[in-house]
Amino acid sequence: MRQDALHRTDPTAGQAAENTILPLVLMVLSEFDRYNITYFYWKSSNRLHRALTGEGDVDLLVAQRDQHRAQAILLERGLKLFPAVACRDHPALSSYLGYDEPSGRIVHLHLHIRLVAGTSLLKNYHLPWEEALARRAIVHPGLLIRMLEPVDEALLLIVRGCLELRRSDPVVLRNWQAMTHKFARDRAELADRIPRTALRRRAAELLGGELADVVADALYCQPELEHQRHLRRLLRRHFAPHRIYNDLEAGLRTMIRVAQLLAGHLNKRLLCxxxxxxxxxxxxxxxxxxxxxxxxxxxxxxxxxxxxxxxxxxxxxxxxxxxxxxxxxxxxxxxxxxxxxxxxxxxxxxxxxxxxxxxxxxxxxxxxxxxxxxxxxxxxxxxxxxxxxxxxxxxxxxxxxxxxxxxxxxxxxxxxxxxxxxxxxxxxxxxxxxxxxxxxxxxxxxxxxxxxxxxxxxxxxxxxxxxxxxxxxxxxxxxxxxxxxxxxxxxxxxxxxxxxxxxxxxxxx
CATH class of the missing domain: 3.40.50.300 (P-loop containing nucleotide triphosphate hydrolases)
Structure with a gap:
């Protein structure tokens, strides 16, 4: 993100937004721009403002060639690497926490080097789209951050919804209503402003022509994403070569992580x-x-x-x-x-x-x-x-x-x-x-x-x-x-x- 790109926005909207962004987050984003770090926020644009104000996690995908420079910037700006326990670790994801002293909030920044998806306990699928999405990433019109282009956001939403909304995931099941409502709201908002032809063309580029129509229909037609079983099977088959574990090992690892999640929750609440x-x-x-x-x-x-x-x-x-x-x-x-x-x-x-x-x-x-x-x-x-x-x-x-x-x-x-x-x-x-x-x-x-x-x-x-x-x-x-x-x-x-x-x-x- 170049410095001139930061200012190609409505100055009034930008100033109002900056007043609520945590200073620590704004400092990190400014440093990323200063050192030409290729990155973008890859979650829903509807929750971007919550992330920048410390009410949610900041999920940034950084180009692999820039990962070490990005990590150095985070450490220099006072964020600290907090490793997950071994059973919940993922090689492409690291968590940095920082303390924003003026607000008293802890900033939780997820640094993604690869785009991975799957259940909350096991991100088993690698989506090899990092460079393709980074080339089309845009600057938010009111916030100083790069984000997904809307068509790419819609395509990623469909893929993530089909791979993540599973009742077999205890974390998702516990928050099923909120999770499905979140995806439905994002889906409806994107469907109102994205032409079907643009989504189909982009799906054909990244997924192939045989999946393009099905993916495009998933944004505009019923049923909801959690009920798109046919599309889920097609997507799992498409990304099968990019899995981390096969079905058997993924199932076993998920069961172990469920047990550890329950034990950790019990320990946190009662046993200590x-x-x-x-x-x-x-x-x-x-x-x-x-x-x-x-x-x-x-x-x-x-x-x-x-x-x-x-x-x-x-x-x-x-x-x-x-x-x-x-x-x-x-x-x-x-x-x-x-x-x-x-x-x-x-x-x-x-x-x-x-x-x-x-x-x-x-x-x-x-x-x-x-x-x-x-x-x-x-x-x-x-x-x-x-x-x-x-x-x-x-x-x-x-x-x-x-x-x-x-x-x-x-x-x-x-x-x-x-x-x-x-x-x-x-x-x-x-x-x-x-x-x-x-x-x-x-x-x-x-x-x-x-x-x-x-x-x-x-x-x-x-x-x-x-x-x-x-x-x-x-x-x-x-x-x-x-x-x-x-x-x-x-x-x-x-x-x-x-x-x-x-x-x-x-x-x-």
Whole structure:
């Protein structure tokens, strides 16, 4: 795309459109033009604007001779290559993610080197039309991007519809109504503005004369594309020499990918086992720890990071606290007993954080009960620490609410037994060893949420004010040796806090 071509459009329409395009996307497209990269957007023109504004994926097909220069441009502009897990990888497709800081959105750019089609889980057919489509690609009249010529878009729509709309594909079946409606809408829109003779002539050039009439009829006549069984058989036969796998192997691979898709979905929603299921972080995963006193907004930030990154890469959350978060099976029975035991103590001893607190040190009964709790907590933290770093080594992004430490005893996720009485030394050593593991396995980045005492007191009215002050004063002393530590003022408006956290997390990936 030449620079003069960028300006052969209505300047008013172009300016209005540019105001909504993500700056990062616009920068990449400008660089492609500057270095004469042969490319075009090859999906539906109806969804092009959504892609450029970050609401959908940007699917660009780049000429094979330009692929390395295009990849260099993407990397130089801050986009990062996120490889898919091996079972879902395709040699002609790579995924680049970039963070558009002004909008807070993640840009997902699919870089296609070859034109492939098929089911959502297995793109089994190569359509050898890359050069033919690139020669006729046009500049969008209002957006600074090259796209398919309308006749080529219609032809590709028919081929893709016949190869992709299959009820045997669980992803398509789950979204069957939306998928069929999308293809029907695109088909109707193109049929209104493309002459049948032009489509038939182009189909004859790319598919041969025997398929030209059938393909042309598919755009204008009933039934819908998902019901064009005869045309589907003809197209599969035509592209059979360009398949990646034969029917038997394609069927087996699809079954395996369906099983892995279901397992990944279950893992993402419920299990949170440290196993990659979709797309891993480049160069290995990372552990992101969010710490702060109660009421600083840790849970909100962890949930935000998980939602922000989770749509594009493998992310698992881990809760290291003992409060309202998700406990392990070790701590869960004890948490059920807490409401039954709490009424036995009118006040809590010195060192507690919530409830009515006295100046007395812990008694023997309280120490005995807390020893059981502290032991179970230490075991749980050891297991979760191993899980977090095992997941990171496998390429996952692990986001933790709190993080164990042995720098300050008694609170801020530190050892509990030092403040108790009558505890055997071997049990104290057992707890200490669990927390020393956190020192040996520090997170990659620690996000410290800093708030003044009055904000915490307002958000956590049940927490002792003196404890709030002590913990806020202790937060700066936590070094987490080996981790990059970032302090963020959590008193500022939530959108500003989230923006600051996203910026630091993206720098890490």
């Amino acid at each position: 086992i440290p196993r990659p299921w979709s797309r891993r972080a480049p160069g290995g995963g990372h552990v992101v720890a969010v710490i702060g006193v109660d009421g600083s907004g840790k849970s909100t930030i962890v949930a935000t990071i998980r939602q922000w990154l989770g749509e594009e890469m493998d992310v698992i959350p881990i809760y290291f606290g003992t409060g309202a978060g998700r406990p392990s099976l070790i701590l869960w029975p004890l948490k059920l007993m807490v409401p039954l035991i709490t009424p036995l103590f009118k006040t809590k001893p010195k060192g507690s954080s919530h409830g009515k607190i006295s100046d007395r040190p812990p008694g023997r009964l309280y120490s005995a009960l807390m020893t059981i709790w502290a032991t179970a907590t230490a075991i749980e933290k050891r297991i979760k620490l191993s899980t977090a770093h095992r997941g990171a080594r496998r390429g996952l992004v692990v986001v933790t609410d709190r993080y164990p430490q042995n720098e300050i005893a008694g609170f801020n996720e530190g050892p509990l037994m030092p403040r108790l009485i009558g505890i055997p030394q071997w049990l104290r050593r057992f707890e200490a060893n669990s927390y020393s593991l956190a020192q040996r396995l520090p997170p990659d980045i620690v996000i410290k949420l800093v708030v003044p005492p009055e904000v915490c007191a307002r958000r956590e009215p049940d927490m002792d004010p003196s404890v709030i002050k002590q913990r806020i004063a202790a937060i700066p002393r936590l070094a987490f040796s080996g981790a990059r530590v970032v302090s963020i003022d959590a008193q500022q408006p939530l959108p500003d806090v989230i923006r600051a956290v996203k910026k630091e997390v993206w720098r890490l990936l």
